[in-house]
Amino acid sequence: MGDVDDAADAPAAAAAVVVAAPTSTPNQRGVTAMKVIARIRGLTDWEEGESEVLSAVEGGNPNAVVITQPVLGHRSVFSYDGVSAPWSNPSHADLFATFAPPLLDGFQTGFNCSVLAYGQTGSGRTYTMHGDPASDAPGLISMMVADLFQRVALVEQTKSTVTVSFVEMYNDKIFDLLVPKKVEEVSLRIREHKTNGPFVDGVSVHEIESPAQFEELHAQACKKMRTAPTEISKSSSRSHTVVTISWDTVEALTKKSRKMVLADLGGTGQGDGIALSAANKAGSFKKKAPLKRQQEGTAFNKMLSSLGKVITQLSKRKATDVNPHVSYRDSSLTFLLKEALGGNSNTVILATLSPAACNYEESLATMRFTEKSRKIMNCARVNKRKVVADAEPKAPAVKGTTKPQIAQTAETETDEKVAGLQEEDAAAELMAEEEAAMLKAEAEAREGAQEEADAQLKAQAEAAAE
Numbered sequence: 001m002g003d004v005d006d007a008a009d010a011p012a013a014a015a016a017v018v019v020a021a022p023t024s025t026p027n028q029r030g031v032t033a034m035k036v037i038a039r040i041r042g043l044t045d046w047e048e049g050e051s052e053v054l055s056a057v058e059g060g061n062p063n064a065v066v067i068t069q070p071v072l073g074h075r076s077v078f079s080y081d082g083v084s085a086p087w088s089n090p091s092h093a094d095l096f097a098t099f100a101p102p103l104l105d106g107f108q109t110g111f112n113c114s115v116l117a118y119g120q121t122g123s124g125r126t127y128t129m130h131g132d133p134a135s136d137a138p139g140l141i142s143m144m145v146a147d148l149f150q151r152v153a154l155v156e157q158t159k160s161t162v163t164v165s166f167v168e169m170y171n172d173k174i175f176d177l178l179v180p181k182k183v184e185e186v187s188l189r190i191r192e193h194k195t196n197g198p199f200v201d202g203v204s205v206h207e208i209e210s211p212a213q214f215e216e217l218h219a220q221a222c223k224k225m226r227t228a229p230t231e232i233s234k235s236s237s238r239s240h241t242v243v244t245i246s247w248d249t250v251e252a253l254t255k256k257s258r259k260m261v262l263a264d265l266g267g268t269g270q271g272d273g274i275a276l277s278a279a280n281k282a283g284s285f286k287k288k289a290p291l292k293r294q295q296e297g298t299a300f301n302k303m304l305s306s307l308g309k310v311i312t313q314l315s316k317r318k319a320t321d322v323n324p325h326v327s328y329r330d331s332s333l334t335f336l337l338k339e340a341l342g343g344n345s346n347t348v349i350l351a352t353l354s355p356a357a358c359n360y361e362e363s364l365a366t367m368r369f370t371e372k373s374r375k376i377m378n379c380a381r382v383n384k385r386k387v388v389a390d391a392e393p394k395a396p397a398v399k400g401t402t403k404p405q406i407a408q409t410a411e412t413e414t415d416e417k418v419a420g421l422q423e424e425d426a427a428a429e430l431m432a433e434e435e436a437a438m439l440k441a442e443a444e445a446r447e448g449a450q451e452e453a454d455a456q457l458k459a460q461a462e463a464a465a466e
Contacts, residue, residue, distance in 0.1 A: 034376045035081045035348045041124040042086035047356035057355040070357040077458045078367045096143050099348045106346050108151050110382035114261040114340035119352030120362040121267025129264045141262045146211045158251040165203045166221035170239040171299040177221035178204050197339040238296050240266045256384045306331035314342045315375040346380050349373050
C-alpha cells in the first residue's frame with residue numbers, strides 16, 4: 001500500500017476511468033495469481049446527506065484506486081487488475097467484459113473457476129452478483145450462466161450435463177436454498193473428496209438445460225435468502241450465499257468435470273448491532289438491533305474473520321513452502337471455498353466499494369483485504385479422466401467355448417482395460433505433479449516481479465495525485 005501525506009488539495013476525478021482487463025489470462029495450466037477487480041458504486045442520497053465531505057475514493061488510473069482520510073487528508077493507494085468506477089458510467093456488461101471471457105475460456109477447457117464478491121453492506125455487492133429482479137437487470141451470475149450455455153451449444157457433438165445448487169451460510173451453518181417449503185430445513189455438512197475438494201453433502205443438485213431454467217431456480221433461491229434492514233441498506237444480507245455450477249462433458253472416452261463457484265460473501269461491518277426499526281426504515285433515527293440481529297452479526301463477522309485469517313496465511317505463503325498449514329476448517333465458509341482460495345481454481349475477487357467519506361473505514365478495510373488477495377497463488381489444472389465405454393465388451397465366439405468361459409474372458413478383458421486406464425491416469429497425475437513442482441519453483445520469481453510492478457504503479461499514482 002502506498003501512502004501520500006500531502007493531500008490537502010485533492011484533484012477531482014473528472015476523467016473517465018477506462019476499465020482494464022486482467023494483465024494475464026487465467027486459463028493456462030499451473031500457478032496463477034488471483035485477480036482482483038474494484039467496483040466503486042455511486043453515492044446514495046443517504047450518503048450525500050451524511051457528511052460534508054462526500055467522496056473519499058478517487059480513480060483516474062485504470063489499475064489503481066486512491067482513498068483519502070476525510071479529516072486528516074491522508075491518502076492511500078491500492079493497485080488492482082481492473083477498476084469499474086461510477087464516473088465512467090460502466091454497466092454490468094462492461095464489468096463482465098473485464099474478467100469473465102478469459103475465466104470462461106478456461107472453464108470451457110476444463111479448469112475450475114470462482115468469482116467471489118466481497119465488500120461492505122450496502123456497497124452494491126449483491127446487486128452486482130444477483131442483479132435487480134424489479135428492474136429486470138441481470139447480475140454477473142446470470143450473465144455467466146448465459147455465456148456458459150452459448151459455449152455448451154458449441155460442443156453439441158459432446159455429451160454434456162450442467163447442474164446447479166444454491167446454498168446459504170447462516171450462523172456458520174449451511175442450508176439448501178432450493179429445498180421445498182414442505183421439507184423441514186436442516187443444516188448440511190461439508191465433506192472433502194480426495195480429488196475434487198470440499199462439497200456440501202446432501203444438497204439438492206438440479207440439472208438445467210437453458211438460462212431460463214436457471215433463472216427459475218435463481219428466483220426461488222433469492223426469495224429464501226435471509227435479509228434485514230440496516231441503516232445502510234434496506235435489505236442487508238444476513239448470510240453468505242454460494243452458487244455452484246458443474247459442467248460435465250464426455251468425448252472420446254475422456255470426461256471433463258469442472259466446477260464454477262459464484263459467491264456473495266455477505267457484507268462487512270455488521271458487527272455493530274445497528275438496525276432500523278420497522279417504523280423507521282426511512283432512516284430518521286438509529287435503534288439498537290434486537291438480540292437476534294446482534295447474534296447474527298457476531299456469527300457473520302466470525303466467518304469473515306476466518307476468511308481474513310486464511311487470506312493472510314495464503315498471502316504470506318511462499319512458492320517453495322512444502323505443505324504449509326492454512327486454517328480452512330476454522331469455518332464452513334473457508335472450508336467450502338478451499339479450492340477457490342489457493343487451490344484448484346482460477347479465481348477473481350470483486351471488491352465492491354462505497355465512495356462515501358462516511359464509509360471510509362469500511363472501504364479502507366475492504367481495500368486492504370483485497371490487496372492481500374492479489375498475492376495468493378492458485379494452482380489450477382484441467383479436470384479430466386479416462387472413462388470406460390458404456391457398451392459391454394463382447395467375447396469372440398470360439399468353437400468349443402462355453403458361456404461361462406466367454407463371460408470370464410469378457411470380464412478379464414474389461415479388467416485389463418480398466419487397469420490400463422488407471423495406469424494412464426497415474427502417469428498423468430505424476431506428470432502434473434512434476435509440472436506443478438517446476439512451476440512453483442518459478443512462482444517466487446514471478447511474485448517478486450509482480451511486487452516490483454505494483455510498486456511502480458503506486459509510485460505513478462502517487463505522483464499523479466500530488
